[in-house]
Amino acid sequence: MIAYAVQRDVNAAQLCKLAGIDLAALRKSHAAPVTAQQLQDLWLNAGRLTNDPLFGLHFGESLQPAALGIVGEIIQSSATVGEALTHAAALTHLVTDQCRMEIARSAKTFMVRLLPATDHGATPPYAFRQLIEVLMVMVIHELDGLLLQKIVPQAVRLAYTVPDPAEYERVFRCKPSKRAGEYVLVFDNRYWEEPLLTANYELQNLLLQKVSSLPKTSDQPQTLQTRIYNYLLANSYLGVSSLDDIAANFNISPRSLQRKLKEEGVKYQDIADAVRHSLAVYYIGAGNYALKDISWMLGYNELSAFTRAFKRWTGSSPLQYQSL
Structure with missing residues (x-):
């Protein structure tokens, strides 16, 4: 919960202080359990500080x-x-x-x-x-x-x-x-009786490894585009979220989100493509995974659509890149 609040540009130390929680102690492996009142205060202040x-x-x-x-x-x-x-x-x-x-x-x-x-x-x-x-x-x-x-x-x-x-x-x-x-x-x-589709699990697990390697959030405020990039990357195992979904999650209207990104000199589609590009290169470079699985993981219904996008990003097809 604290990590998500930080992703929403809340200062973790401030949030914990308002909830009566010692953040430094919380990071230790044998930290005292959070009380019911502290948890209640954590929820209340997280909602207040994010204005959500x-x-x-x-x-x-x-x-x-x-x-x-x-x-x-x-x-x-x-x-x-x-x-x-x-x-x-x-x-x-x-x-x-x-x-x-x-x-x-x-x-x-x-x-x-x-x-x-x-x-x-x-x-x-x-x-x-x-x-x-x-x-x-x-x-x-x-x-x-x-x-x-x-x-x-x-x-x-x-x-x-x-x-x-x-x-x-x-x-x-x-x-x-x-x-x-x-x-x-x-x-x-x-x-109910659907068999579990485990074929993509290695790829999904690879995504988690990439997410875990993201730089730790500092106490300094991040740009909106950086926060959105990290959010999209962390939540991309069933495709990259739409502008409307991101705007709702950041508690802002789509138009305001576009305007704020424009002030930073970037469009939402640029950030989404950067996430897809990064993941595509990461997946292909990590092992011999089927391109159709990678395409599906990135939210493309057709391999041909993924191939066109990849050529636009890198100048070569996924198959050519895979053989390098």
Whole structure:
């Protein structure tokens, strides 16, 4: 959470101080556990300092590499999506003690239900609401990673009225509805028995290695284009995000984002292409991976489209570059 706040241009030391957390102590391997009050204050101040009341929702949306790491562990003991979700549900206690996850199936759908440890009614505390939203969005991204496609839930049900329906619909990929006491994701049953697509996992793991090698964020403010570049790179395992998605995650309108980037002398498409170029060269140089897999990982539906883009970036085709 702190790392994501820093990505949103928040000073980590300031955030931790406001939450009563010793950042230096937190970095140590035997740090004292964060208290419930500190966690509540951390959520509140992260939302305030980023000027983003939907901080938890956007934090969940940004957790794709973390979700991918979880996917990697689950893949080792699962053959199908259903098995993977069942195993994931059993591991929820490792993430939080505020709720548990339950999986239920019917003839046409399966549901992922989060069951709170405490009944908060229709007005749950701010921190709990943020946690629920993070977990629910992570489930969707976990399915994305398992199936290597963007999965759209049939329904999303929350126990409270959401403050920005359009933004929730964008992140959840369907319009959420309110139902007392429920935190539920509903998916088409056809996904349940789908075998896990593990062919790209080495490439996905390679992405995580590249992300982990990014320079550590300093205390000095970064340019917007640098922050966007790092975000796109860290969240690119299912393609590079659109301008609208990035703008929403940075809590700014697309037009304002374009204007701010113009002031820095760059266009959004330039940054997106730089990320694709960097990853393409990295993937091809790292090993003998199928070009169609690399193309898919970079968000190209057709190998021919990736080939044209790569020639534009480097002057040679991916196949020629691979043989160098």
